[in-house]
Amino acid sequence: MTESKSITAQQYNCDILIIGAGASGLSLALKLAPHAKVNVLSKGKLSEGSTFYAQGGVAAVFSESDSVDSHVDDTLIAGAGLCDEEAVRFTVSNAKESMQWLIDTGVNFDTEVDKEGNTQFHLTREGGHSHRRILHAADATGREIENTLLNAVKKHKNITLMEGFNAIDLITSRKLNLPANRVLGAYVWNRNEERVETIKAHFITLATGGASKVYQYTSNPDVSSGDGIALAWRSGCRIANMEFNQFHPTCLFHADAKNFLLTEALRGEGAHLLRPDGTRFMPDFDEREELAPRDIVARAIDYEMKRLGADCMYLDISHKPKEFIVKHFPTIYRRCLSLGIDITHQPMPIVPAAHYTCGGVMIDHHGQTDIDGLYAIGEVTYTGLHGANRMASNSLLECIVYAHACAKDIINRIPFYQERKFADIPAWDDSQVEDSDEEVVIQHNWHELRLFMWDYVGIVRTDKRLERALRRVQMLQQEINEYYSNFKVGNNLLELRNLVQVAELIIRSAMSRKESRGLHYNLDYPEQIDNPKPTILCPQND
Numbered sequence: 126m127t128e129s130k131s132i133t134a135q136q137y138n139c140d141i142l143i144i145g146a147g148a149s150g151l152s153l154a155l156k157l158a159p160h161a162k163v164n165v166l167s168k169g170k171l172s173e174g175s176t177f178y179a180q181g182g183v184a185a186v187f188s189e190s191d192s193v194d195s196h197v198d199d200t201l202i203a204g205a206g207l208c209d210e211e212a213v214r215f216t217v218s219n220a221k222e223s224m225q226w227l228i229d230t231g232v233n234f235d236t237e238v239d240k241e242g243n244t245q246f247h248l249t250r251e252g253g254h255s256h257r258r259i260l261h262a263a264d265a266t267g268r269e270i271e272n273t274l275l276n277a278v279k280k281h282k283n284i285t286l287m288e289g290f291n292a293i294d295l296i297t298s299r300k301l302n303l304p305a306n307r308v309l310g311a312y313v314w315n316r317n318e319e320r321v322e323t324i325k326a327h328f329i330t331l332a333t334g335g336a337s338k339v340y341q342y343t344s345n346p347d348v349s350s351g352d353g354i355a356l357a358w359r360s361g362c363r364i365a366n367m368e369f370n371q372f373h374p375t376c377l378f379h380a381d382a383k384n385f386l387l388t389e390a391l392r393g394e395g396a397h398l399l400r401p402d403g404t405r406f407m408p409d410f411d412e413r414e415e416l417a418p419r420d421i422v423a424r425a426i427d428y429e430m431k432r433l434g435a436d437c438m439y440l441d442i443s444h445k446p447k448e449f450i451v452k453h454f455p456t457i458y459r460r461c462l463s464l465g466i467d468i469t470h471q472p473m474p475i476v477p478a479a480h481y482t483c484g485g486v487m488i489d490h491h492g493q494t495d496i497d498g499l500y501a502i503g504e505v506t507y508t509g510l511h512g513a514n515r516m517a518s519n520s521l522l523e524c525i526v527y528a529h530a531c532a533k534d535i536i537n538r539i540p541f542y543q544e545r546k547f548a549d550i551p552a553w554d555d556s557q558v559e560d561s562d563e564e565v566v567i568q569h570n571w572h573e574l575r576l577f578m579w580d581y582v583g584i585v586r587t588d589k590r591l592e593r594a595l596r597r598v599q600m601l602q603q604e605i606n607e608y609y610s611n612f613k614v615g616n617n618l619l620e621l622r623n624l625v626q627v628a629e630l631i632i633r634s635a636m637s638r639k640e641s642r643g644l645h646y647n648l649d650y651p652e653q654i655d656n657p658k659p660t661i662l663c664p665q666n667d
C-alpha cells in the first residue's frame with residue numbers, strides 16, 4: 126500500500142494505544158488510566174479472546190505449605206531446560222501481588238472454610254504443580270476475570286474502548302524514513318465503517334493473544350491469529366521460540382462443536398482412549414497409559430490417527446456408572462447430549478488441538494520490545510517463562526504480572542511525551558485497490574494453510590515435512606501479498622496475511638531446532654542436545 130490522503134477516514138490521537146482486550150490488555154489499561162488517555166482495540170466482540178474461555182485458573186503461592194522456590198522449580202521442570210530462570214523468578218515472585226490486585230478489582234475466586242472456621246481461597250492442583258496453588262472461579266475462571274476487568278474498564282473516563290477495530294500494521298519512524306526507530310501509531314481497519322483509519326500514540330502495547338488458529342484444530346477462539354507477532358515482525362522486532370506450540374490432547378471432534386475441550390479430569394477418572402475399532406492404544410505408548418503427560422498423550426493420538434488415516438480417535442467413559450458421569454461432568458454430558466452423543470453409553474470422538482503459543486515477541490521485564498515505545502504483554506510474547514513447555518495456569522499469571530510491569534515503565538516515561546506533538550503520519554491510501562471479487566481465494570488459502578500446518582508442522586515433525594510446509598507457505602505468501610496489494614482489506618484477508626507470516630516463523634524455528642525437546646518433536650532428531658538455546662529470529666537478517 127502507498128500512503129496519501131483519504132477523505133473519509135478518521136485520525137485518533139491518544140497517549141497509549143493497547144491492541145487487545147483480554148486479561149493482559151485490560152489489566153494494563155486499568156493501571157494506566159489514572160495517568161493518561163488510553164485507547165483499547167478489540168477486533169471482534171470485546172470479550173472474545175482466549176481469556177474468556179480459560180477454565181482451570183491462575184497459579185500463585187497462597188498456601189503456607191507452598192513456596193516461591195517450589196513454584197519456580199516446577200516451572201523450570203515443565204519448561205524442559207529452556208526457561209529463562211530470571212523471568213520465571215520475576216513472574217512467580219510477583220504472582221501474589223498481581224492476584225491480590227485482581228481480587229481488589231473484583232474478581233471472585235472460589236473460597237472454602239477451613240477446620241478453624243476461617244475463609245480461605247480454594248486452591249486446586251494441576252499437572253506439573255507440586256502443590257495446590259491454582260486460584261479459580263469454578264471451571265470458568267477466564268470468564269470471571271474478563272467480565273470483571275471489562276466492567277471496571279467501562280467505568281473509567283480515561284479509557285476509550287474501540288470494538289471492531291483490527292490493527293493492520295504499526296507505523297514506525299523507520300518506515301517513514303525518520304531517524305531512530307520509534308513507534309508512532311497504527312493503521313486500523315474499522316469494521317463497522319469498513320474503512321482504514323489512523324491512530325497516533327506515544328506508546329503502543331501489543332496484547333493480541335496467541336496464534337493457535339494457524340492449525341486446523343484449535344481450542345482457541347477465532348481471534349487467535351497471531352496478529353501481534355506478525356505486526357511486530359514486520360516492524361523489525363525479534364521473535365523467539367515459535368516451534369513450541371502446546372496441543373491439548375482431547376478436543377471434541379464434531380462439526381457443530383467448535384473448540385470444545387474435554388477436560389483431562391475425564392482421563393483422571395478412568396476414561397480410556399480408543400481406536401476406531403474400540404481397542405485401547407495408550408498402554409502401547411507409556412506405562413502411565415491414559416495418565417501420561419499431555420504432550421505424550423497428544424503424540425500418541427496423532428501417531429495413531431496418521432498411521433490409520435483416521436479422522437479422529439475416541440475417549441470413552443461409558444464403563445462408569447451413569448450417576449457418576451452426570452455428577453462429575455455435567456457440562457460435558459449436556460454438551461455432548463445436545464450433539465447426539467450420550468457419553469454414558471457412547472465414546473466421544475476426539476482430536477488433539479492447538480492450545481497455546483509458547484513463543485512470540487521478545488520483551489524485557491517491562492514488556493519493552495526491540496522498538497522504542499512499543500511494548501507487548503500476554504500470550505503474544507516470549508518472556509522466557511514457559512521455555513519448551515508451558516505449565517498449566519502460568520499463562521494468565523504472566524498476563525497480569527507483565528501488564529503491571531509494563532504499566533510502571535510507561536507511567537515513568539509518559540510525562541516526557543505528553544506535551545510532545547504527534548508525528549505527521551500519512552493517511553492510508555486505498556485509491557489504487559478494488560473490492561475483492563474472489564473471496565474464494567482467501568477461503569481456499571485459509572483451509573490449505575491450516576491443514577498443511579496440522580499435517581506437516583503439528584505434534585510430530587520431520588525434516589521432510591517441514592521442508593514441504595516451507596515451500597507451500599512461501600507460495601501462499603506470494604499469492605496473499607499480491608492479493609493484499611490489489612484488493613481492499615477485510616478481516617479474513619488481514620488474518621490470513623498474519624497467519625501465513627506466523628506459519629513461516631513457526632516452520633523456520635522448527636527447522637533450526639535439531640533436537641526433540643518439550644513440545645517440539647522431530648522424528649529425525651529424537652534426542653536432546655546439550656546446552657540448548659532459545660530460537661531467536663531477527664528480521665534485520667532476512
Ligand SMILES: Cc1cc2nc3c(=O)[nH]c(=O)nc-3n(C[C@H](O)[C@H](O)[C@H](O)COP(=O)(O)OP(=O)(O)OC[C@H]3O[C@@H](n4cnc5c(N)ncnc54)[C@H](O)[C@@H]3O)c2cc1C
Nearest residue numbers: 145146147149168174175176181182292334503504518521
Ligand atoms: C480453552 C482455553 C482454556 C485455557 N485455560 C487456561 C487456564 O486455565 N489457565 C491459564 O493460565 N491459561 C489458560 N489458557 C490460556 C490463557 O487463557 C491465555 O494465554 C490468555 O488468556 C491470553 O490472554 P491475552 O490477554 O494475551 O490474549 P486474549 O485473551 O486472547 O485476547 C486477545 C485480544 O486481542 C485482540 N486482537 C487480536 N488481534 C487483534 C488485532 N489485529 N487488532 C485488534 N485487536 C486484536 C482480540 O480481539 C482480543 O481482545 C486457556 C486458553 C484456552 C483457549
